[in-house]
Each structure stands twice: as C-alpha cells, then as structure tokens.
Amino acid sequence: MTSAAAWTVLPLPEGAVDVHLIRRVRKSIGIRIADGRVELIAHPRVTHARLHEVLQARREWISRHVVLQREQKQQLADQTGLTYLGRQLSIQLLGGVRRTARLDGDVLQVAGIQPGDEAGLQAVVSAWLKRQAQLLFAQRMALLQPRCPRPPGKLSLSSARTRWGSCTARGDIRLNWRLVQAPLVIIDYVLAHELAHLQHMNHSAAFWMETARLFPDWKNARHWLKQQGSSLFRFG
Numbered sequence: 294m295t296s297a298a299a300w301t302v303l304p305l306p307e308g309a310v311d312v313h314l315i316r317r318v319r320k321s322i323g324i325r326i327a328d329g330r331v332e333l334i335a336h337p338r339v340t341h342a343r344l345h346e347v348l349q350a351r352r353e354w355i356s357r358h359v360v361l362q363r364e365q366k367q368q369l370a371d372q373t374g375l376t377y378l379g380r381q382l383s384i385q386l387l388g389g390v391r392r393t394a395r396l397d398g399d400v401l402q403v404a405g406i407q408p409g410d411e412a413g414l415q416a417v418v419s420a421w422l423k424r425q426a427q428l429l430f431a432q433r434m435a436l437l438q439p440r441c442p443r444p445p446g447k448l449s450l451s452s453a454r455t456r457w458g459s460c461t462a463r464g465d466i467r468l469n470w471r472l473v474q475a476p477l478v479i480i481d482y483v484l485a486h487e488l489a490h491l492q493h494m495n496h497s498a499a500f501w502m503e504t505a506r507l508f509p510d511w512k513n514a515r516h517w518l519k520q521q522g523s524s525l526f527r528f529g
Contacts, residue, residue, distance in 0.1 A: 303331060303348055305356045307363075312348065322347050326358040328388040362408050375401065375418060375527075377425070379476030384414070394421035419529040426450055426473035433477075433484055434466075440507060443491040452529060457483045457518065460490035471525040475518075482514030 299311035311330040316337045322344070323334035335344060348355070375382045377396070385402045392405035394417050401421070406413045427450060434448050446464035453459075458468045466487045472480050485508035493500035504511050 303355065305359060307360055310359055324351055324355065326362055331355055376474045392417050394418060415528055422473050422528060423450060423470045426470040429473055430468050433481055437484055437488055437507060441488050441491055445488060445491060458487040460487040462494065464491055474525045479514050479517055482508050482511050485511065
C-alpha cells in the first residue's frame, strides 16, 4: 500500500525530492524513480532506520536518475512545439496509468505517459487537439453560418496532409483538425473559405469576393498559412 503523503524527503544537489514508501512482501529493497519522486519498495518488516541507510547509500545513483528523468522530460516537451489557438503551451507529464490530457492555463497536463515515450505523447496530445477542434469549429461555424445565403451541411474533421478544408456539392464541410493549433483568425479564414464554396465551387473572382464578404482579412490569413502552416503538422 502506498501512502498519498511522502514518507520522507531526500536532499539532493539539484533540490529535495519526495520519497514514497511502498510496503510489499519481497526479499530486497527496491528503488524506483517515477514522476520526479523516489519510490522505496520494501518488506513490511524492514525498519525505517534500515531504509534511511539504503537511501543514503544510493544517494548518488538516485541523483543521477532524477536529473536524467528531468532532462528527458524537458527534451520531450521541447520537441513537441505544441501550440493551441496560437498560444505556446508547455507539457507537464503526470503519473497515473490512464492516458488523459487537460489544459491548465498554458500547461497541458498529460497523464499516463512515461518520459521518453514520444509516440505515446503524440497520441494523447493529438486526441486532445481533435476533441478541442470538434467543439471549437462547431462554435465558429455557428457564428458565420447566419451570413451565408445557403446553409452548410455536416461539419466534420479532416486529417488531410495537403488540404486545410473542403466543401462538397451537398454543402458538407471538413476542416483539418490541426488548425486548432493556429490563431483563431486563421480558423475563421479557412471556415469562411469553405463556406464561400457553398456559392461558388471554384476559385473564381466571384468566389474570392464571397470569401472577402465573410472574412475581409483573408489575404493576410492565407499568407500566414503559407508561411506557418507546416508547423501545425507535428502531431498525428
């Protein structure tokens, strides 16, 4: 059984770390570094004095692994380059078994991923971004839709590698879920672009006039996508 509170605190050169004691029937005393803390695993009959002796004897080993884990975590976060609605987010890896993600200010807290598991992190972050995209795109559609002479059909997400959006002859619209990482004005531009196709299934002058009616600053937004769009493909 593991106590929620730390059993003791171990001073290290890089800062003190919590030590959590796990009592389990086993012959030896085990040490594990997990989520920036030390887990000490020992038989219920092992005395506290003996446990403290082991901690001190393994202090340098613990210090090296704590530093290594912190460096791996930071490296993993740095490699993602995650943005959400144009904001740079940092990623905090939490403990736990169930893979989840939640936004806390400018920090995306990801649970159930071990440091160094880039594929696992990619999967969790991509799933979170898709959920946010589904909600946000529907909200932005509701704002623009009343200005369209023809009502759009179904709105869904796309995972295309070469297109930001599409509109079918029936009026169904698909938006690339990666757009949720871009500033809101970029999302509105792509949505306005596809809504303009409800009137003109081409890229004629009339189409661009309709796009401008729905989103006047479309030229700057299109330029942003050409310059920055590739940075949105780091996930999925």
